[in-house]
Amino acid sequence: MSESENGFFNEFGGKYVAEVLRRPLDELEKGFKEAMNDPSFLLELEEIQRDYIGRETPLYYAKTVSDILGGAQIYIKLEGLANTGAHKINNAIGQCLLAKRMGKKRIIAETGAGQHGVATAAACAKLGLDCTVYQGEVDVRRQQPNVAAMEMYGARVLPVTSGSRTLKDAVNEAMRDWAAHPDTTHYVLGSALGPAPFPDIVREFQSVIGKEVKRQAAERNLDVEALIACVGGGSNSIGFFSPFIDEKSPRLIGVEAGGIGPGIGENASRMTGNASRDGIMQGYKSRFLLDDDGQALPTRSISAGLDYCGIGPQLAALGKSGRIEFTSALDDEALEAVRFFARNEGILFALESAHAGAEAIRLAPKLPKNKAIIVNMSGRGDKDVFITSPVFRPKAWLDFLHSEIERLEEKKDIHDAKSMRRHDKITSM
Ligand SMILES: *Cc1c(COP(=O)(O)O)cnc(C)c1O
Numbered sequence: 330m331s332e333s334e335n336g337f338f339n340e341f342g343g344k345y346v347a348e349v350l351r352r353p354l355d356e357l358e359k360g361f362k363e364a365m366n367d368p369s370f371l372l373e374l375e376e377i378q379r380d381y382i383g384r385e386t387p388l389y390y391a392k393t394v395s396d397i398l399g400g401a402q403i404y405i406k407l408e409g410l411a412n413t414g415a416h417k418i419n420n421a422i423g424q425c426l427l428a429k430r431m432g433k434k435r436i437i438a439e440t441g442a443g444q445h446g447v448a449t450a451a452a453c454a455k456l457g458l459d460c461t462v463y464q465g466e467v468d469v470r471r472q473q474p475n476v477a478a479m480e481m482y483g484a485r486v487l488p489v490t491s492g493s494r495t496l497k498d499a500v501n502e503a504m505r506d507w508a509a510h511p512d513t514t515h516y517v518l519g520s521a522l523g524p525a526p527f528p529d530i531v532r533e534f535q536s537v538i539g540k541e542v543k544r545q546a547a548e549r550n551l552d553v554e555a556l557i558a559c560v561g562g563g564s565n566s567i568g569f570f571s572p573f574i575d576e577k578s579p580r581l582i583g584v585e586a587g588g589i590g591p592g593i594g595e596n597a598s599r600m601t602g603n604a605s606r607d608g609i610m611q612g613y614k615s616r617f618l619l620d621d622d623g624q625a626l627p628t629r630s631i632s633a634g635l636d637y638c639g640i641g642p643q644l645a646a647l648g649k650s651g652r653i654e655f656t657s658a659l660d661d662e663a664l665e666a667v668r669f670f671a672r673n674e675g676i677l678f679a680l681e682s683a684h685a686g687a688e689a690i691r692l693a694p695k696l697p698k699n700k701a702i703i704v705n706m707s708g709r710g711d712k713d714v715f716i717t718s719p720v721f722r723p724k725a726w727l728d729f730l731h732s733e734i735e736r737l738e739e740k741k742d743i744h745d746a747k748s749m750r751r752h753d754k755i756t757s758m
Pocket of ligand 1 (some may be wrong): 415416417444446519521523559560561562563564565566634635679681682707708709
């Protein structure tokens with residue numbers, strides 16, 4: 330089950346969309362197939378992956394951590410070293426290049442925490458495309474560092490005021506925009522979900538992670554027991570797992586957000602949680618966290634990137650078949666993993682990726698020393714300082730924020746009209 334059959338992964342997937350979206354989705358499917366058979370497209374993609382994203386990313390042997398835990402060797406795939414700090418750029422660059430090949434000049438995207446928005450905005454800046462990002466109004470307010478980055482890359486961030494004013498409302502708004510402007514616009518969906526062909530496209534562009542790992546593990550003669558990845562929508566995990574899906578080994582382990590516990594609304598465990606059921610939402614059939622009326626339930630996780638009620642259809646199917654084993658890690662376990670890898674290896678995991686790190690900490694001691702397990706560090710943790718610092722050093726962080734406000738209020742009048750005019754002139758060039 331390494332790709333879909335007519336958009337389906339067994340009973341999951343499909344294209345459950347309004348009539349107006351059929352044509353753009355069919356065109357996208359055709360455009361994608363053509364691009365993947367075009368050597369010049371693949372060559373250009375490879376060049377950008379190398380020179381702009383910084384591929385290949387290293388496979389790092391975490392020797393100190395492995396010795397402390399006293400079991401299997403832990404290796405870490407450092408996707409956090411990719412330009413913009415996470416794996417999301419792999420998909421954003423791939424889809425923007427595809428859009429360009431299909432003659433689209435305008436890109437739209439949805440974003441929740443803003444990570445996918447940042448990656449898409451950067452890709453558009455690099456490729457000279459117009460970029461609009463839909464983001465729930467609530468998220469715009471609480472994710473200002475990423476909003477600032479998107480605007481720095483020249484993207485327009487449009488706050489969405491419908492529904493819960495978060496990620497799923499941003500997806501709806503982006504779909505609406507795409508349906509109204511299919512000829513000029515491509516919708517860069519951010520994870521391995523949504524209507525077909527998006528799950529296949531996103532997996533394909535993220536599979537560069539797994540292909541590199543396969544080569545890197547073979548070069549070192551590793552006896553790989555398991556690959557471990559965190560699972561939000563599923564893009565980093567499915568890209569990492571993809572070259573291994575049709576093989577019997579290694580074990581593939583997906584780690585969902587366990588949040589603060591197993592109660593309804595306390596986690597985002599779509600495969601292992603209490604409220605997990607089959608459903609159809611936002612154009613695809615999969616596993617979701619739903620109430621008795623089939624409405625999306627609230628989710629909770631310390632990591633914004635895992636905080637979503639749905640999971641990609643291929644992951645749902647592979648979970649059901651047993652090829653991917655699902656487990657979860659609690660907020661506290663993720664935080665502890667961040668600290669453990671930072672202290673002992675000098676590697677700062679993103680909170681999302683730290684869920685995979687937490688599972689590695691649990692699994693490694695149970696395995697013999699000649700076995701290897703590989704953790705995908707989907708992103709680096711710099712972006713999480715607003716969450717981790719209040720936990721690990723609350724007083725110092727609060728003092729810092731107070732002093733920043735003071736500093737800004739004092740210096741309010743320093744940026745006089747003249748210097749603002751100079752800025753305007755530079756940005757319009
Ligand atoms: C968005 C994000 C995730 C979760 O998304 P997937 O599609 O499941 O990969 C994981 N890690 C990081 C760093 C992210 O930014």
